[in-house]
Amino acid sequence: MAYLIAIDQGTTSTRSMVFNERLQVIALAQQEFPQYFPQSGWVEHDPEDLWQTTLSTLKAALAKAQLEAADMSAIGITNQRETVVVWDKDTGKAIYNAIVWQDRRTADYCQELKKNGSEALIQQKTGLRADPYFSGTEVRWILNHVEGARAQAEAGQLRMGTIDTWLIWQLTGGKVHATDATNASRTMLFNIHTGQWDAELLKLLEIPASLLPEVKDCAADFGITDPAILGAALPISGVAGDQHAAVVGQACFQAGMMKSTYGTGCFALLNTGAHAVNSHNNLLTTLAYQLNGQRTYALEGSIFIAGAAVQWLRDGLKIIQKASDTQALAEAADPNQTVYLVPAFVGLGAPYWDPEARGALYGLTRNTGPAEISKATLESIGYQTRDLLQAMQADSAGLKETKTVLRVDGGMTASTWAMQFLADILDSPVDRPQILESTATGAAYLAGLQQGICPAPEQFAKEWALDQRFTPTMNQATREQKYAGWLDAVRRTRSSLA
Ligand SMILES: Nc1ncnc2c1ncn2[C@@H]1O[C@H](COP(=O)(O)OP(=O)(O)O)[C@@H](O)[C@H]1O
Numbered sequence: 001m002a003y004l005i006a007i008d009q010g011t012t013s014t015r016s017m018v019f020n021e022r023l024q025v026i027a028l029a030q031q032e033f034p035q036y037f038p039q040s041g042w043v044e045h046d047p048e049d050l051w052q053t054t055l056s057t058l059k060a061a062l063a064k065a066q067l068e069a070a071d072m073s074a075i076g077i078t079n080q081r082e083t084v085v086v087w088d089k090d091t092g093k094a095i096y097n098a099i100v101w102q103d104r105r106t107a108d109y110c111q112e113l114k115k116n117g118s119e120a121l122i123q124q125k126t127g128l129r130a131d132p133y134f135s136g137t138e139v140r141w142i143l144n145h146v147e148g149a150r151a152q153a154e155a156g157q158l159r160m161g162t163i164d165t166w167l168i169w170q171l172t173g174g175k176v177h178a179t180d181a182t183n184a185s186r187t188m189l190f191n192i193h194t195g196q197w198d199a200e201l202l203k204l205l206e207i208p209a210s211l212l213p214e215v216k217d218c219a220a221d222f223g224i225t226d227p228a229i230l231g232a233a234l235p236i237s238g239v240a241g242d243q244h245a246a247v248v249g250q251a252c253f254q255a256g257m258m259k260s261t262y263g264t265g266c267f268a269l270l271n272t273g274a275h276a277v278n279s280h281n282n283l284l285t286t287l288a289y290q291l292n293g294q295r296t297y298a299l300e301g302s303i304f305i306a307g308a309a310v311q312w313l314r315d316g317l318k319i320i321q322k323a324s325d326t327q328a329l330a331e332a333a334d335p336n337q338t339v340y341l342v343p344a345f346v347g348l349g350a351p352y353w354d355p356e357a358r359g360a361l362y363g364l365t366r367n368t369g370p371a372e373i374s375k376a377t378l379e380s381i382g383y384q385t386r387d388l389l390q391a392m393q394a395d396s397a398g399l400k401e402t403k404t405v406l407r408v409d410g411g412m413t414a415s416t417w418a419m420q421f422l423a424d425i426l427d428s429p430v431d432r433p434q435i436l437e438s439t440a441t442g443a444a445y446l447a448g449l450q451q452g453i454c455p456a457p458e459q460f461a462k463e464w465a466l467d468q469r470f471t472p473t474m475n476q477a478t479r480e481q482k483y484a485g486w487l488d489a490v491r492r493t494r495s496s497l498a
């Protein structure tokens with residue numbers, strides 16, 4: 001029996017999972033780490049926490065599986081995207097905390113890029129927008145604000161990387177500086193049409209090319225782990241940003257197939273095949289995955305707050321004890337109250353792109369309580385997804401299948417209430433697979449594919465298994481009335497800047 005181990009380095013926790021060659025989960029270890037909010041709108045992680053939780057969950061997962069590192073055929077890595085670290089190539093120490101994808105500190109600079117006309121260039125080359133979400137402006141911020149950083153960067157002393165790159169560097173004992181094309185595609189520095197770092201964008205953002213890692217396919221040789229770390233030298237042979245790994249794990253290999261992952265945020269990706277579809281509806285064009293040097297593209301809708309709004313009910317408002325309490329509360333909510341939560345806690349992502357907007361609750365009465373607020377929270381996930389789907393359908397009118405079944409995954413899909421509301425408000429079936437850990441499965445699959453352990457994509461796709469299909473039951477008039485109320489709530493929440 002061959003085994004694979006996948007690292008899923010997420011926004012709030014790190015998970016490691018041992019899989020057998022049939023991609024069944026044998027063991028899972030998970031560890032949370034601190035979030036740092038040094039100023040309003042800033043979000044940071046300590047890069048050392050990301051590495052140490054990776055190391056300890058790898059060891060814990062192996063121990064739970066009662067296996068040794070030497071029993072593993074390969075490691076796959078998947079990670080929170082865009083979050084970026086800059087470090088010294090000799091000491092291996094980060095020169096500043098990791099700046100997280102949710103961080104808004106470069107909002108003013110992004111506004112400048114819009115005003116001076118650079119956004120069109122960014123969009124045309126990277127498929128992204130001038131938004132603090134992406135790594136490029138955050139790296140520029142580090143080089144401009146950490147004392148001596150710019151001089152060190154220009155002297156070739158520094159390296160940068162998204163979290164896959166940071167972990168590869170650590171696992172290989174500083175020998176390999178590499179990333180995969182999906183992670184590269186989120187930096188705002190990578191030309192998704194040529195598959196290369198882009199000199200013009202590097203110049204625009206004042207980032208020396210010496211900082212950049214080598215870009216590889218998602219299934220490729222990313223180096224061998226230092227044997228001192230896990231007790232054996234293991235090949236790292238699969239890497240993809242978490243949303244791209246989920247596309248693979250959900251076997252969305254055909255153009256027209258779509259997955260939506262509900263974790264901290266929600267990210268819907270529609271496979272558009274070999275064709276990069278230019279969005280006219282405020283979506284992103286990105287890579288779905290890159291295999292054998294061939295790029296497969298996707299349209300992406302990115303929502304910054306999904307499950308994180310449920311966490312806010314638990315940790316901020318303290319009206320629930322655990323996430324699953326929202327189910328009973330939503331069921332008990334007064335049907336005559338129409339409450340909307342616009343969870344713009346860190347601004348609004350697609351399709352609004354309003355970094356300065358902040359969250360709001362509408363329709364409160366003296367009878368509004370935890371039940372109505374919980375229901376509004378679960379509903380906000382459905383409304384935001386409908387915003388994305390409408391934009392995707394408008395953008396991909398040329399595609400063969402524009403109305404497609406949505407494959408969902410991620411922690412929040414445990415909520416049957418939220419999934420039924422999603423199907424209702426989309427007026428489209430929602431498929432929840434048996435394996436909800438699509439992200440880690442995708443990373444393990446990519447590593448196994450490179451090792452010749454896992455089957456080709458067509459065969460792997462046949463093994464995808466349904467847990468439950470949610471079909472719409474809401475009547476059309478109610479659906480449209482509720483959605484119109486949502487659009488109005490969003491309109492009232494937008495900042496004047498957008
Ligand atoms: N039963 C549930 N109902 C509603 N939300 C849930 C439920 N279970 C988990 N969640 C939410 O799902 C998120 C965790 O999903 P996960 O995929 O682990 O996220 P991430 O990888 O972004 O850390 C949390 O934000 C949590 O609030």
Ligand SMILES: O=P(O)(O)OC[C@H](O)CO
Pocket residue numbers: 009010011012079080081082101241242243263264265
């Ligand atoms: O860590 P997650 O699962 O919330 O995913 C984060 C995304 O990759 C950000 O783009």
